[in-house]
Amino acid sequence: MTLLGWLQFALFAALVLVTIKPLGGCVAGIVETQARIPGPLAWFESQIYRLAGIDPAQQQTWPEYALALMAFNFAGMLVLYGLQRLQPVLPLDPQHFGSVPPDLALNTAVSFATNTSWQSYAGETTLGYMVQMAGITVQSFLSAATGIAVAIALVRGFARRASPGIGNFWADMTRTTLYVLLPVCVVASLVMVWQGVPQTLAPYADATTLQGAHQLLARGPVASQEAIKLLSGDGGGFFNANSAHPFENPTALTGLFEPLLILLIGAALTNTFGRIVGDTRQGWALLAAMAVLLLAGLAVVYASEAAPNHAYATLQIDNAGNMEGKEVRFGIPQSALFADATTASSDGAVNAMHDSFMPLSGLVLMANMMLDEVIVGGPGSGLFGIILFAIVTVFAAGLMIGRTPEYLGKKIEANEVKMAMLALLCVPAVILVMAAAACVLPAGVTGLNNAGPHGFSEILYAYTSGAATNGSAFAGLSANTPFYNLTLAAAMFAGRFMVIIPVLCIAGTLAAKRRVPVSVGTLPTHGTQFVTLLVGTIVIVGGLTFLPALALGPVAEQFAMLAGASY
């Protein structure tokens, strides 16, 4: 580890902190319709509602909100599936890639509509520009807006009193996309272009190398996809190498800018939460819990990667850390930072091969995802994920002191706890059951490229990434098979919607309640005591659920490595 590495982390943390208040306030103003929208934009928004026959002021109950969300996402999946299958007849496919196979098309459609971006394909050899732009990029916007809408609906549940409605899904989606995601992405795309990321509809370039050989250089409308890829928590790259590719992440500046975009909205939403519930300290408390977990993970990954590699101990080579699978231009600190941020945030973009990280680092990356997107998380999903844990925390604290638990002036009763547990248990159930099945079924095992605990980690990581809607890949697993395409699609679907639906149900039950006044028996939820309890609850629930699986994978591999065995 070096001082320069830690200074990079400090600079990154400062940049994230600086953006939280302005962006959080901006989002709060937009979703609560208090922000002043310039005339032409407001006119454009009103025309969308008029064409779609929507009354944005009409309040929806939670089942209405959930059904609208499901219908919208169903339509999105169908469109993306259709675009991939009809690719040969679509324009803007200069490389003539042909139709995407049905199982892969389904996997990709579910992946991007659920904000996962698991990619069983290589973008530059599978998808033309039309599918990349009208399919992948559009779904990145819409899936992020969906997550933010759900989080805002839940926050309204706390803020409203005896209200049957939790907002209007169509209005939340429209305003979030138009006034939050699009403006930030326009600026971020221009920064990308400035730094050298291609943005063109020209065919791939035929370059002649110094030796006189010909090389086909893939390019396309990369910058516009790159911005929303990072901002949306989607993470699906234009190229197979994702942010390790020099056309996606060309400079040291983009190396710092990209993880910032990954955490930008997730971190700012904690401030939005505080503003809407009328106490910004509540948002800072959630952010503090996220920061503790994020920094702890980063410290372990950096220390693990920077330590000498045991496998090279007897060789006469420079052994100043694990550089296998990392871009030399990023080095260990930026690779560790990116890996920790992308798995904590549910983004899933990568700038290094996670498969080549040390076992202890692999454990942290998996644990980040297994904790259910609560460490900043994706846009919206991080906020509603940590609020679920906050509900469980106040419930546990209420049991300890013998009082009915309250959170932000709302009594937390059986209904909220039932729904919170349903949401929190669904992801572990999907991960563990599906990973176990893949480990014993021939169709699952044939995809493995490594034996022993490392092979198990590859399967566990794949289902963790799918069900937690992260999308990053451990690599080493040949996942483009009907078995993995279909089972991972099922994991992504369940991991997304079996969480969102109970969250909306909690929003509905909370919105219908009256606020109770603060009393001496109320547990303060803005101080270090609550942050400690919250972190403890997250770690214990995550740890108890996944410890046996992690012991079979990265923990066993770490001990085997120390004993001189590698896989």
Place this chain on the structure above:
Amino acid sequence: MLDVLMIAGLAASFAAAALYIHACGRLVNPAP
């Protein structure tokens, strides 16, 4: 044929999700 199967699978998943919404509703607000 495979396209029909894939889309039918997708539709069935959303139908299951709609039932899940209904089940959650019943869980928090049991019918009298």
